Amino acid sequence: MNKDSKIFIAGHRGMVGSAIYRDLTEKGYNNIIVRSIEQLDLLNQNAVKEFFEAEKPEYVVLAAAKVGGIVANNTYRAQFIYENMTIQNNIIHQSYLSGVKKLLFLGSSCIYPKNAPQPLKEEYLLTDELEYTNEPYAIAKIAGIKMCESYNLQYGTNFISVMPTNLYGKNDNYDLEKSHVLPALIRKMHLGKCLINNDWDALKKDMDKNPIEGVSGDNSEKDILDIIGKYGIKQNNNTVNIELWGTGKPLREFLYVDDLASACVFLMVNIDFKDTFPENAKEVRNTHINIGTGKDLPIKDLAGIVKQTVGFTGNIVWNTDKPDGTYKKQLDVSKLNSLGWKEKVSLEEGIKMVYENYIIS
Numbered sequence: 001m002n003k004d005s006k007i008f009i010a011g012h013r014g015m016v017g018s019a020i021y022r023d024l025t026e027k028g029y030n031n032i033i034v035r036s037i038e039q040l041d042l043l044n045q046n047a048v049k050e051f052f053e054a055e056k057p058e059y060v061v062l063a064a065a066k067v068g069g070i071v072a073n074n075t076y077r078a079q080f081i082y083e084n085m086t087i088q089n090n091i092i093h094q095s096y097l098s099g100v101k102k103l104l105f106l107g108s109s110c111i112y113p114k115n116a117p118q119p120l121k122e123e124y125l126l127t128d129e130l131e132y133t134n135e136p137y138a139i140a141k142i143a144g145i146k147m148c149e150s151y152n153l154q155y156g157t158n159f160i161s162v163m164p165t166n167l168y169g170k171n172d173n174y175d176l177e178k179s180h181v182l183p184a185l186i187r188k189m190h191l192g193k194c195l196i197n198n199d200w201d202a203l204k205k206d207m208d209k210n211p212i213e214g215v216s217g218d219n220s221e222k223d224i225l226d227i228i229g230k231y232g233i234k235q236n237n238n239t240v241n242i243e244l245w246g247t248g249k250p251l252r253e254f255l256y257v258d259d260l261a262s263a264c265v266f267l268m269v270n271i272d273f274k275d276t277f278p279e280n281a282k283e284v285r286n287t288h289i290n291i292g293t294g295k296d297l298p299i300k301d302l303a304g305i306v307k308q309t310v311g312f313t314g315n316i317v318w319n320t321d322k323p324d325g326t327y328k329k330q331l332d333v334s335k336l337n338s339l340g341w342k343e344k345v346s347l348e349e350g351i352k353m354v355y356e357n358y359i360i361s
Helices: 013-025 045-055 070-075 079-098 133-154 181-196 200-209 221-230 257-270 299-310 334-339 348-358
Strands: 007-010 059-062 102-106 159-164 166-170 233-236 239-245 253-255 289-291 316-318
Touching: 007 013, 013 257, 045 070, 045 079, 045 334, 059 079, 059 257, 070 079, 070 133, 079 102, 079 133, 102 133, 102 257, 166 181, 166 257, 166 348, 181 200, 181 239, 200 221, 200 299, 221 233, 233 348, 239 289, 253 257, 253 316, 253 348, 257 289, 289 334, 299 316, 299 348
Parallel strands: 007 059, 059 102, 102 159, 159 289, 166 253, 239 316
Antiparallel strands: 233 239
C-alpha cells in the first residue's frame, strides 16, 4: 500500500473509521476516499455498485456497521442482522468484482461463544452458542469473516478480518441511554464533579452537547437534576453519589481507538491473508485476528482510574441488585503480537487524553 494508493474507508464518521482516517493521514496517505450516508447509502446495492465502478478503490477498510448496546441489540434484532449483513455483502462483493487489492473487515469480540474459555483465542469461534442478547449482530459479523475467507479461497482475493476488544477514544458515544461502560463512567463523573463544584455553566454546556432524553442545558435546574438522577448521579447533602450497576468485580479489557487504528494500518501494509493461517493447514478457518491488549481489570478499578482522572471527589455506590453481566471477556492477542504489533497507549494515559478531549470538544 503506497502513500498515493486509493483507499476507501466505509464508516469514516464513527469512532473506529475516523481513527483509521486520522492514522492514515498522519502517516502521509493522501488519496483517501470517504462518503457520508447522504452521499452513499451502503444498504443500496446499486449505489454501492456504481460507487465502486466510478471510483475503483485499490484498498478498502470496512468499518461501517449498525452498532449499539445490549438494549438496542436485543430490541432491534432484525435491523442489526439485516443492515450489517447487507452492508458487508455489498462492499465485500463489489470489492471482489472491482479487483480491490486488499480489504480489511472489522468485527467485534461478541462473535465468540458466551461460555468460551478465557482468554478468547481465534480458534474458539463457532465452538458453542452465542450470547442471546447480541446474537443477530454476532452472526452478521461471523458471516463477514466467513465471506472474506470464502472469497479468498474461491476467488483469490486478499481480504482480512480483525476482531477488536472494547474500544474507547475520540468520537465515542457519551449518550447515557446507549453508551458503553467507559464513556458512561467518564460522563457521569464529570457531571458529578460539576454538581460538587456548583458549576452550572459547565453542566449546562455538557447537557447542550449531549441532551439526555430530550433534556438539555435550556431546561430548568430541577429538570436537569431529575434526569441525571435517573441515571444515578444524585446530590447528597454536600457531596454527590454516583450509582453504578453490579458489584464492580467483572473484568474487562480496553484498547485506545488510536491504537486499534495503528494495528489496522499495520496489518493492511504488512499482512496478507496467507499470513493468517499455517502454511500446511488442511482446512483454512479462524483466519481473523484479535486486536487488544491481552490485559483486563475489574470494573471497580476502572471506576477508580476514571474518578482520579476526572477529579470527582464524591462517592461511588455499587447497586448489587443490578446484574454484573459476563464476568470476563479477555482476548488472546498472541497471534497479533507474533505478527509484529503491540499497543502503545496505557489505559491511564488513554483515559486522560479522552477526558481532556471530552471537556474541550
